[in-house]
Amino acid sequence: MKHLLATDGLDPALATAVLDTADELKHTLLGREVKKLPTLRGRTVITLFYENSTRTRVSFEIAGKWMSADVINVSASSSSVNKGESLRDTALTLAAAGADCVIVRHPASGAAQRLSEWLAEPGTSVVNAGDGTHEHPTQALLDAATLRERLGSLKDRRIAIVGDVLHSRVARSNIHLLAALGAEVVLVAPPTLLPYGVESLPVTVSHDLDAELPAVDAVMMLRVQAERMHGGFFPSAREYSIAYGLSERRQKLLPDHAVVLHPGPMLRGMEIASAVADSPASAITEQVRNGVHVRMAVLYHLLASEGATA
Amino acid sequence: MSTVIKGARPYGEGDPVDVLIEDGVITAIGAVQVPEGAEVIEAAGQVLLPGFVDLHTHLREPGREDTETIDSGSAAAALGGYTAVFAMANTDPVADNAVIVDHVWRRGQEVGLVDVHPVGAVTVGLKGEKLAELGTMAASQARVKVFSDDGLCVADPLLMRRALEYSTALDVVIAQHAEEPRLTVGAQAHEGERAARLGYTGWPAAAEESIVARDCLLALHANARLHVCHVSTSGTADVLRWAKDRGTKVSAEVTPHHLLLTDERLATYDPVNKVNPPLRTESDAERLRTALAEGVIDCVATDHAPHAVQDKDTEWSAARPGMLGLQTALSIVAETMVRTGLLDWRGVARVMSERPAEIGNLADQGRPIAAGEPANLTLVDPDAEWTVRGAELASIAANTPYEGMRLPGVVTATLLRGRVTARDGKIC
DSSP: OOOBOOSTTOOHHHHHHHHHHHHHHHHHHTTOSSOOOOTTTTOEEEEEESSOOSHHHHHHHHHHHHTTOEEEEEEGGGSGGGGTOOHHHHHHHHHHTTOSEEEEEESSTTHHHHHHHHTTTTTOEEEEEEETTTBOHHHHHHHHHHHHHHHSOOTTOEEEEESOOTTOHHHHHHHHHHHHTTOEEEEEOOGGGSOTTGGGSSOEEESOHHHHGGGOSEEEEOOOOGGGTTTTSSSOHHHHHHHHOBOHHHHTTSOTTOEEEOOSOOOBTTTBOHHHHTSTTBOHHHHHHHHHHHHHHHHHHHHTOTTTOO | OEEEEEEEEETTOSSOEEEEEETTEEEEEESOOOOTTOEEEEOTTOEEEEOEEEEEEOOOTTTOTTTOOHHHHHHHHHHTTEEEEEEOSOSSSOSOSHHHHHHHHHHHHHHOSSEEEEOBOSBGGGOSSSBOOHHHHHHSTTOOOEEEOTTSOOOOHHHHHHHHHHHTTTTOEEEEOOOOGGGOTTOOEESSHHHHHHTOOEEOHHHHHHHHHHHHHHHHHHTOOEEEOSOOOHHHHHHHHHHHHTTOOEEEEEOHHHHHOOGGGGGGOOGGGOOSSOOOOHHHHHHHHHHHHHTSSOEEOOOBOOOOHHHHSSOGGGSOOOBOOTTTHHHHHIIIIITTTSOOHHHHHIIIIIHHHHHTTOTTSSOOSSTTSBOOEEEEEEEEEEEOOGGGSSSSOOOOTTTTOEEEEEEEEEEETTEEEEETTEEO
């Protein structure tokens, strides 16, 4: 693996290998006082974030540091980007300075792919940490790792993805990865929050959350950005919550084994009731924990396992 | 000064003939005695067409001379077989007054490779708030015949109505960039299956079609002439057919890139493919080709849009929309319309020369190839092919989506009022 840009088209065998590595790493580090492996000693990993993020950036940083890589964080607001430098020039500068891997978050869909083309010659790996409304592949991998832990195999499992699919890179990455791993995906959202052309994706679509919940093995709630509530996508937060929020009443419709996920940050009370988010069915904290191991596994496959995978 | 074109076939029809040109006018067609001292162009196997007219060119001067100038754009036009171009008004400063349009017209005259006709802005500063001085520009030295806020839509229906009504007193045409701005906020690519998968914010077909439908009704109401820029969707072709059947004075253009390229290119995320309106689906492109063949869409216009490297070699959402078009237009039309049998060369003359000249109200362009007519002519080798290299094109910019593509149809010579402006790929 040279880059991780998307789950669309990701070889299921490779995805499974990353998940298996994450699992292995998790068990290797379990109970250790010093969580440090020497695997990436001498390698330099740069996080290049053009959007604010705490959990993803920190997760990558911890993952890199636990693998003994030198991790450097660059944020657009405190760098030459702020002086108008282009993404291309910034990327080439980082590569010239010796980066083995650039982890990029960017508001433009396709930015990670462009970066990988510009960095092809220096041979620097690129990880997409979220590009516009396109993909967020490590989030999907950590979601899959969490679901595997709770449900075992994902084959023939039915997963509902609920909420703002239109603006969600998390949803797109999950749709492709879950489908590749054999799960069925149902999108539950108001028509205004589904992308035009959604039928081309490997999903079914529903606008009735109550009807879907009894038949799903997991429900993945999506974040609704507060700023979009007034954009005419739905009449009010109240109405959205009534139709698409995961309330305590709705949770009772789920099968006993069903898992509740949310990529965070959560709008408690609107997207998900606090009692549901904090219930035993919720795997939201595990998602964060697994995120570190999955990102360690991704860095391992990019930087340490030459020839081990495609 | 005399020139003889030997052995070409006008419109690709009939037996080869010789064409004698004297003092800028075609004086004889047939077996011609070459006058002493005449320039002879050997053109066996070549097709002779009236010089092409582009209703939609961005020459970027004044304001962005780092991407194109009237010099370089005129050269690109001549090499592409054009004898007249209409230079869009979205320059910096905007061509919304007589001073700027006269400057553009005069610079075109000085360069002298093609007739450069400035397009005047419909509204002051392209702001869509207040009509520009259409009458003053129409009466200026530049004699502006086409007005457009291209790049932006005249979205206010009342202002568009006033522009259409006012234009009827001036015998000019209002050319609309049809894009309902409220439906394309943040839009980056055709709204459809590919955008959904790749995470582009969608530019829905209805944003174009709804404005075209509205403007057709307004033009009919005002009995005014409306020209629709760069039609990109099959639905717009349907609206145009409906409007024309009702007697609306509406004409429309399609770009070469919308005839050939589709949103399949979105997967590259390479902004060389970013254009406004966006590349649509294969079924849209197919419908545009048939609509052009049927005359529902009147003509081909390049929307030649040069951009600097830093404005294109970037992430998609930061890149400017647009691509070069002047030197590749004939080849793309040959590829999509002639090779497919949708148009013969007489049809190419209609869509690339005659209809654009009529729409732009040019008396001496798009004329028949006949004795007594002005010698604005283009020679095309229909059997030759060439490989596109952006860096070798005459434009200052190099943003071509056809880089490395092998295309049919080579423009071998262009004559403006009898003077050879381009020959064998070189400016004369």
